[in-house]
Structure formats: C-alpha cells, structure tokens
Amino acid sequence: MSATEERIDRQAALRAQLQRQRQAFLHEGPPSAATRRRRIDRLLALVLDNTDAFTEAMAEDFGTRSKAASLFTEVVGIIPVIEHTRAHVAQWMRSTALMRAARLAGLRAEVQPTPVGVVGIIGPWNFPLNLVVLPAAAAFAAGNRVMIKMSEITGHTARLMSDLAPRYFDADELAVVTGGPEVAATFAALPFDHLFFTGSPSVGALVGGAAAANLVPVTLELGGKNPVVVAPDADLRRAAARIAAARMVNGGQVCVCPDYVLVPHDRIDTFVEVARETLRGMFPTIATNGDYCSSVNAANFDRVLGLIDDARSHGATVETVAPAGELLPDRRARKIAPTIVRDVDERMRIAEEEIFGPVLVVQGYTDLTAAIDYINARPAPLVAYWYGPDNEDFRGFIRRTRSGGVARNDFAAQMIPSAAPFGGVGRSGMGAYHGKAGFDAFSHYRTVVGSDLPFSLTGTAAPPFRRPMRLYADATLRRARNRTRRRLRGG
Numbered sequence: 354m355s356a357t358e359e360r361i362d363r364q365a366a367l368r369a370q371l372q373r374q375r376q377a378f379l380h381e382g383p384p385s386a387a388t389r390r391r392r393i394d395r396l397l398a399l400v401l402d403n404t405d406a407f408t409e410a411m412a413e414d415f416g417t418r419s420k421a422a423s424l425f426t427e428v429v430g431i432i433p434v435i436e437h438t439r440a441h442v443a444q445w446m447r448s449t450a451l452m453r454a455a456r457l458a459g460l461r462a463e464v465q466p467t468p469v470g471v472v473g474i475i476g477p478w479n480f481p482l483n484l485v486v487l488p489a490a491a492a493f494a495a496g497n498r499v500m501i502k503m504s505e506i507t508g509h510t511a512r513l514m515s516d517l518a519p520r521y522f523d524a525d526e527l528a529v530v531t532g533g534p535e536v537a538a539t540f541a542a543l544p545f546d547h548l549f550f551t552g553s554p555s556v557g558a559l560v561g562g563a564a565a566a567n568l569v570p571v572t573l574e575l576g577g578k579n580p581v582v583v584a585p586d587a588d589l590r591r592a593a594a595r596i597a598a599a600r601m602v603n604g605g606q607v608c609v610c611p612d613y614v615l616v617p618h619d620r621i622d623t624f625v626e627v628a629r630e631t632l633r634g635m636f637p638t639i640a641t642n643g644d645y646c647s648s649v650n651a652a653n654f655d656r657v658l659g660l661i662d663d664a665r666s667h668g669a670t671v672e673t674v675a676p677a678g679e680l681l682p683d684r685r686a687r688k689i690a691p692t693i694v695r696d697v698d699e700r701m702r703i704a705e706e707e708i709f710g711p712v713l714v715v716q717g718y719t720d721l722t723a724a725i726d727y728i729n730a731r732p733a734p735l736v737a738y739w740y741g742p743d744n745e746d747f748r749g750f751i752r753r754t755r756s757g758g759v760a761r762n763d764f765a766a767q768m769i770p771s772a773a774p775f776g777g778v779g780r781s782g783m784g785a786y787h788g789k790a791g792f793d794a795f796s797h798y799r800t801v802v803g804s805d806l807p808f809s810l811t812g813t814a815a816p817p818f819r820r821p822m823r824l825y826a827d828a829t830l831r832r833a834r835n836r837t838r839r840r841l842r843g844g
Contacts, residue, residue: 371500374525375498376525390439392522395522400431410510431487434771438491461804466799472546494795538559541560560573573777577735579736580613581611581614582741584739592740596740601691605708628713647687647688657710672692674691694714757777774788
C-alpha cells in the first residue's frame with residue numbers, strides 16, 4: 354500500500370470512528386447523571402490502576418523525568434479537579450427556570466444544559482496524561498462522547514493510553530488516536546461538535562483554522578511569556594527563591610512557568626544572587642540527577658539553546674548555573690543547566706518567544722507604571738505573577754493588565770481552587786475549563802419555551818400591522834428614549 358493510500362485509509366478510519374460515536378450519542382440521548390459519573394469513574398480508574406506504567410512511560414519519553422514529579426503533576430494533581438466535577442454533575446445538569454411568575458398564566462420558560470455530542474481533544478507532550486484526562490472528564494460530565502489525539506512526541510505514553518482505553522471504555526464512548534503530525538492535522542479537520550487543544554499558539558492557530566472550516570467551536574489552551582513583577586516592597590529573598598524554583602518545574606516545560614521577571618533596578622543583583630543560590634542548592638548535580646527533567650526531545654533542546662546563543666550574540670549577559678566539573682549542556686541526556694539571562698532587548702528572540710526550558714530572563718524596571726506598560730505592550734499571557742503584598746499596587750496591577758489568571762507570591766496559585774476556571778486570553782488561549790467552566794465549555798445551553806396562552810404573544814410581528822400595535826411601539830420607544838435621556842443627564 355502506498356503512503357497516499359495509507360493516509361486515505363487513516364482519514365477514513367477517523368471519520369468512521371467519529372460517525373460511530375455520533376450515532377451512539379444520538380441513539381442514547383443526553384445521559385443520566387449516574388452514567389456520567391460512571392464514565393468519570395472509569396476514566397479515573399484507567400489512570401489510578403496504571404499509575405506505575407504511566408510514570409515509567411513518561412520517564413521513557415523524556416529520557417530523564419522523575420517518577421515522583423510525574424506522579425504529582427500528572428496523577429495526584431488532577432484528582433481534586435475530577436472529584437469536584439464528579440460531585441457537581443447532577444447540580445450542573447439542572448435546568449434554570451425563567452419568568453417564574455408567568456407560569457401561572459400558562460407560559461413556561463427554562464434553559465437546559467445539553468451535551469454538544471462528540472468532543473475531540475488534542476493533547477500536548479509536556480503533561481501528556483494530565484492535559485487529556487482533565488478535559489475528557491469535563492466532556493463526560495457534560496454528557497459527551499470523546500476522541501483523544503495523543504501527542505506523538507511522547508510516544509510511549511500515547512501507546513500506553515491507546516492500549517489501556519479499550520479495557521475501560523467502548524470505542525463509541527472514548528477512543529484514543531495515535532500518530533504523527535499528518536494524523537493530528539486530519540483529526541483537527543474532523544467535524545467534531547467541539548474541539549479542545551492544548552499546545553503552542555502557532556499550532557493553536559492551525560488547529561483553529563482547521564476547525565473553522567467545519568464551523569467547529571474550539572477551546573484553545575495555549576502558552577505565552579508569563580511575566581513576574583517583583584514589587585518594590587516584596588520580600589526579595591523569598592520571591593527570588595520561589596521564582597527560581599518555579600522556573601525548574603518539569604525542566605521549565607510548563608505553560609504557566611514564569612518566563613521573565615521584572616525587578617526594581619536597584620535590587621537586580623540581590624535577586625540574581627538569591628536565584629543562583631537557590632538553583633545551586635536544588636541541583637548539586639545535574640548530569641546524573643534523576644530529578645532534573647530533560648528536554649523532551651532534540652528539537653526542543655536545540656531550540657532552547659538557540660534562544661540562549663542568540664541572546665548572547667546580541668549582547669545579553671548569560672549566566673549558566675552548572676555544578677562544578679559537569680559538562681553542560683549535555684546533548685545525549687538533553688540536559689541544559691539552569692540559565693539566568695540579563696540585559697535583554699528587542700533584537701533578541703528570547704524577548705518574544707516562549708522559552709519553555711530552564712532559562713529565566715531578569716530585567717529591571719524604574720517604576721510600576723513602566724513595568725505594567727512593558728507587559729501590556731506584549732500579547733496577554735496565560736498567567737501574570739506578582740510578588741509582594743496585597744495592596745493598592747497589586748490591585749492596580751490586576752486592573753491594568755490582561756492575562757488568563759493572576760497569582761501572587763506563589764507558582765500556579767491560580768490553579769489551586771478546584772472550582773476555578775483555567776484558560777488564557779488573546780494569544781494565550783480561548784475558552785476555559787476546570788470546574789463548572791469545563792462543564793459549560795462542552796455544553797450547549799438550550800432555551801425551551803412553551804405557551805398554553807389563549808393567544809399568540811408574538812403574533813403581532815406578522816402582518817397586517819394594525820393601529821394598536823403601532824401605538825404600542827410608539828409608546829414603548831417614547832418611554833425608552835425618555836428613560837435613557839434621564840440617565841444621561843444624571844451622570
């Protein structure tokens with residue numbers, strides 16, 4: 354079979370799988386709360402029953418990735434969100450009554466949350482389990498069927514998920530798809546009822562364009578250059594230590610990692626000193642350290658090194674925080690030592706591109722207005738960080754900046770509440786999930802109105818247009834104009 358024939362077969366198989374799920378969804382209708390909870394439980398069991406296998410697969414995919422880190426970020430971290438969703442399914446499914454008083458006269462109106470149908474989920478490589486399981490749980494809570502395209506970059510995890518899913522789900526409930534970029538492109542172009550994507554803004558634009566051809570609504574969870582403002586009155590040592598540690602989570606390969614830090618000019622040296630001490634204390638060794646996460650592949654390793662080299666060639670001050678005697682970067686292990694970059698300007702790629710690696714940019718600012726202006730001159734990030742007290746400066750920072758979320762004094766604090774929506778804005782994303790936001794993302798709120806009145810409320814919209822209707826329209830317009838003018842005069 355030729356490559357073209359294989360591609361056509363894959364496309365046909367994906368379309369057929371979507372059609373089977375859609376037919377099963379239409380045959381069943383909106384599932385009960387018990388069925389939805391049962392699907393969520395089976396999804397959770399798929400993860401919990403096979404935790405060791407998943408952590409081993411992810412360690413194999415990354416080369417070096419702590420199994421403890423995978424356990425915490427990929428499994429333990431998703432449990433509270435899923436349990437919160439499961440506990441509230443029945444409540445979120447309830448219809449909302451409108452115009453309650455009108456029921457006595459024979460007019461009944463309500464809004465029903467209804468499942469959209471079949472949800473497609475395209476997962477990323479940085480958290481290949483977490484970031485497909487969480488949206489799948491939300492889609493099940495809303496009553497949908499689910500198809501997941503796993504990232505080909507983390508191939509061991511993808512194959513494991515594909516092998517395990519049939520033990521817990523019929524394919525018309527949950528189907529897992531593996532394959533490379535061509536499969537992903539075909540998947541994104543399928544006429545789903547909703548498409549959920551986590552990844553980079555550049556790929557997100559391609560996914561959104563493919564979905565638009567079929568008028569498929571999308572949720573895009575993207576990245577961005579997350580800023581950190583260290584306030585003039587912040588506890589500098591605590592801030593520097595926490596920011597440096599946060600940059601190293603998953604080897605810096607996290608969409609909510611701090612990307613660049615804005616520090617008062619007169620405190621930069623102290624900040625860098627503390628950050629350096631923190632990193633040395635965290636990683637007395639790197640080359641053989643099982644807790645030091647590798648770049649996921651050679652392409653990302655080379656991309657991060659390219660950002661560092663480009664910044665250095667344009668005059669940036671680059672400091673590598675490597676243990677004495679270790680030769681880093683290590684291409685075989687795909688390990689790059691923690692790196693602090695200063696004196697960055699707009700000529701450098703690192704000023705514009707998301708780093709997604711163990712590199713922290715530190716820049717000075719003269720006053721908070723200048724820091725906020727610098728942030729606002731760039732695309733809205735997924736999260737904006739503030740280190741300092743909760744005072745008027747912080748409240749002004751919230752008011753004057755745009756971001757998917759805001760966290761103060763701690764890494765990813767905006768994700769702690771299980772009920773909190775998570776999502777970006779602008780270039781960092783479109784839509785949100787977690788908690789009820791996830792249920793809403795995969796639901797359609799359908800208005801249902803029934804009338805038992807002896808006359809038609811809307812019949813006056815049809816001709817002939819008699820004099821009473823015209824008088825009513827004139828009177829309504831007159832009242833509306835007068836009301837609006839009074840409001841404008843009052844302030």
